[in-house]
Amino acid sequence: MSKTTTIAFDADDTLWHNENLFEEHHRKYCQLLSEYHDAETVESTLFRTEMRNLELYGYGVKSFTLSSIETAIKLTDGAIPSDELRRIIDFGKDMLAHPVELLEGVTEVIETLSTAHDLILITKGDLRDQERKIAKSGLSQFFRHLEVVSDKKSEDYSRIFRQHQIDPRNLVMVGNSLKSDILPVLELGGTGIHIPYQLTWEHERVASAPNQSTNFYELESIKQLPELIATL
């Protein structure tokens, strides 16, 4: 059996599809505003609004919806009819109500790894939304702890590890975001396994991957995870 005792997983875009729903919202949103501005202007203005509101709102669909409404009012100088703003609210509700679509191979991998390791889930965003997705995923019973956090900086990981008496040197974190899942855990002495998703939100992009480190791995698919874990 491998020395790794605890495996922590990110959820959105690591276990289930998420960014594709935001992408779909962006597409419909740009379409809605296309008579006022080109898609590039809409996208960049929305991103700036989101970043300005991040400290106050935090992550998640409700924050995104509020920033989308604010941006639409601004970009149209208040000319957008309110039934179109109502459509933006509905886009958000559709995202919240959307079924959870697991990535290929997830259930088998999680089930397999849970027999020899403690699994924990560490995800950021709206509390209610993340709890609902965890429940819908059918995976809760395989995780020893479920942690919804408002941010994923190294101090957030540190607090979780301390609370559950986990030594980061015996921990592997698996996720699609170098910035939120991998770098903060490497900083604490843990191991990071990066499995990129097909899409990355601009805010989660980092300039470069970590330096080659014995604690950093990259995989193409979660299906390769049990084999790698067995070698650690």
Next chain:
Amino acid sequence: MSKTTTIAFDADDTLWHNENLFEEHHRKYCQLLSEYHDAETVESTLFRTEMRNLELYGYGVKSFTLSSIETAIKLTDGAIPSDELRRIIDFGKDMLAHPVELLEGVTEVIETLSTAHDLILITKGDLRDQERKIAKSGLSQFFRHLEVVSDKKSEDYSRIFRQHQIDPRNLVMVGNSLKSDILPVLELGGTGIHIPYQLTWEHERVASAPNQSTNFYELESIKQLPELIATL
């Protein structure tokens, strides 16, 4: 020393003012819509929207803001100008950015009780907003655990008590809501101390107080708490 080992506190309207901010939003909101409808119609329609969205959105200021926008569009048949919707977004931001105003006597009481008991904070709402308020309150260092939950039903309390290995029979819960703070804890065999706030949101009202029980107490002010705790 009393047998009570752990004292759990609700936060909003138990340690700091909160409902007064919502009340202020309601006043400004009714004013904004006063040329379309009387305040009673506005209030009852907003409440129905909030209840319909509760399962999807959960509690908190962002949910409230989204429901306020949705209701304003509906009540004006889409005639509300978008700069007025922008004002509703700003009301919500003002609430999120508002300073935390502790109730009278809170700091002294919490500091005193923390010397002989484990204190935990159990609050529901937006994760980011509640964490920010806890930080702003200056009280974090007195609490052993801070728990932000998406709901406060008996199963939510049960999960927290299990996680921290707390026997509810040795626990006292202090809060302003009979429905969310007191009844679920009495159900689990704990002790409930109800300290009503000057305002109660309609959703938190219950038809009647618990039957006289040896585990239920009511106080007028948190300043009376140490004396009561000493007798338990």
